[in-house]
Amino acid sequence: xxxxxxxxxxxxxxxxGNCLRDSGYTKSLIKLGHDAMMLPIYLPLTxxxxxEEDTNPIFYGAVxxxxxxxxxxxxxxPPWMERFFNSSSILRYAAKKAGSTRxxxxxxxxxxxxxxxxxxQNAELQELIDFLKNHEKPDVVHLSNALLxxxxxxxxxxxxxxxxxxxxxxxxxxxxxNNHYREKVWNLMSRKAEHVDAFIAVSDYYAAEMKxxxxxPENKLHVVPIGIDASLYSYxxxxxxxxxxxxxxxxxxxxxxxxxxxxxxxxxxxxEFKNVLLKLSGGYTxxxxxxxxxQIKKLKKAGIYHDVEIIDEFKPExxxxxxxxxxxxxxxxxxxxxxxxxQLESLACGIPLVQPxxxxxxxxxxQTSGGVTYTPNTSSELTKKWTEVLSNPKLIEDLSSKGYKxxxxxxxxxxxxxxxxEIYKKLTL
Numbered sequence: 001x002x003x004x005x006x007x008x009x010x011x012x013x014x015x016x017g018n019c020l021r022d023s024g025y026t027k028s029l030i031k032l033g034h035d036a037m038m039l040p041i042y043l044p045l046t047x048x049x050x051x052e053e054d055t056n057p058i059f060y061g062a063v064x065x066x067x068x069x070x071x072x073x074x075x076x077x078p079p080w081m082e083r084f085f086n087s088s089s090i091l092r093y094a095a096k097k098a099g100s101t102r103x104x105x106x107x108x109x110x111x112x113x114x115x116x117x118x119x120x121q122n123a124e125l126q127e128l129i130d131f132l133k134n135h136e137k138p139d140v141v142h143l144s145n146a147l148l149x150x151x152x153x154x155x156x157x158x159x160x161x162x163x164x165x166x167x168x169x170x171x172x173x174x175x176x177x178n179n180h181y182r183e184k185v186w187n188l189m190s191r192k193a194e195h196v197d198a199f200i201a202v203s204d205y206y207a208a209e210m211k212x213x214x215x216x217p218e219n220k221l222h223v224v225p226i227g228i229d230a231s232l233y234s235y236x237x238x239x240x241x242x243x244x245x246x247x248x249x250x251x252x253x254x255x256x257x258x259x260x261x262x263x264x265x266x267x268x269x270x271x272e273f274k275n276v277l278l279k280l281s282g283g284y285t286x287x288x289x290x291x292x293x294x295q296i297k298k299l300k301k302a303g304i305y306h307d308v309e310i311i312d313e314f315k316p317e318x319x320x321x322x323x324x325x326x327x328x329x330x331x332x333x334x335x336x337x338x339x340x341x342x343q344l345e346s347l348a349c350g351i352p353l354v355q356p357x358x359x360x361x362x363x364x365x366x367q368t369s370g371g372v373t374y375t376p377n378t379s380s381e382l383t384k385k386w387t388e389v390l391s392n393p394k395l396i397e398d399l400s401s402k403g404y405k406x407x408x409x410x411x412x413x414x415x416x417x418x419x420x421x422e423i424y425k426k427l428t429l
Contacts, residue, residue: 227416256332323349370403
């Protein structure tokens with residue numbers, strides 16, 4: 001089967017769970033004998049994707065579509081100028097400088113993309129479809145997320161192939177908009193959903209969320225969890241002398257980075273936990289830099305900055321070395337997440353989870369038996385739960401063993417890919 005997975009490139013400056021999902025899935029399909037590829041839009045693929053696709057063009061070049069959306073004069077730029085702004089060198093430079101993932105200022109761009117042929121990027125859409133039609137001839141086109149749903153109608157009509165769309169964390173982008181734009185975008189996405197043959201949510205929690213927000217019919221909605229490549233990870237017993245708490249995700253407010261820092265400061269005030277260390281990884285954007293500096297200042301003021309290590313290297317092939325130095329992992333995302341790939345990565349290395357009872361976190365922890373949850377999601381409650389877990393070595397050992405076994409049995413990329421392939425097969429009969 002020929003499968004084209006259309007994915008957004010990004011700057012590579014922070015840990016991206018969706019990118020891990022897409023790259024792992026594509027590599028797994030190839031391993032299973034299918035002709036699969038990742039087709040990047042906006043920006044080039046990065047090492048975070050784990051796949052080199054340098055020979056493929058990049059559609060919807062970020063520089064071009066930004067200029068066309070915001071300045072009418074660029075909507076009729078000569079071909080040579082389009083080629084210049086869409087050149088590999090310009091886009092790679094833009095990728096390195098990509099410092100923001102804010103919704104603010106990009107609401108109209110989001111709407112235009114979702115409108116498809118009726119938006120300002122209609123020429124880019126036709127260019128992508130012509131490439132698929134003349135060069136790839138796919139059996140299935142898979143969209144990385146529902147914010148790309150504007151591509152679906154024309155792909156189905158012109159290529160006469162089914163379109164599948166993954167669902168993961170679109171609400172983080174849309175719900176950050178003001179009321180006017182938020183309602184408009186969800187309504188538009190709901191209308192465009194009729195052009196998608198199947199939606200695949202990464203958790204039961206998120207399937208229910210998106211069924212409501214996008215009014216997706218039951219018969220179109222499937223749940224397939226994220227998978228990981230077990231060969232990239234190495235099991236090790238959680239360290240215990242001293243105990244080490246880990247965090248790996250983008251370092252910014254919404255992912256609870258400041259909450260985690262406050263909880264660690266409180267933990268260090270308890271005499272029996274004065275030797276606990278904290279390891280941080282996952283990177284951040286230019287927008288987050290000031291916020292991260294503020295958190296570091298709090299650690300220095302508390303006199304415990306020397307007990308904290310920030311690890312800048314978080315490429316997939318090296319990430320196991322981060323987990324193998326931990327006792328437990330916590331990423332206290334303020335509102336929860338659709339899944340949280342780092343949870344599987346942590347458990348694949350034998351490291352238990354301490355997560356807020358929000359989003360899909362309780363669901364994943366229940367299914368893996370590899371962690372505990374707490375509520376409400378406050379620094380005080382997180383500190384309390386840390387003390388409970390770190391005071392019980394037998395519990396840590398039990399969570400480590402059960403979590404590792406569960407991930408190895410249920411969440412391998414190949415097993416997950418087989419579930420998605422069954423959906424494809426039903427659509428292509």
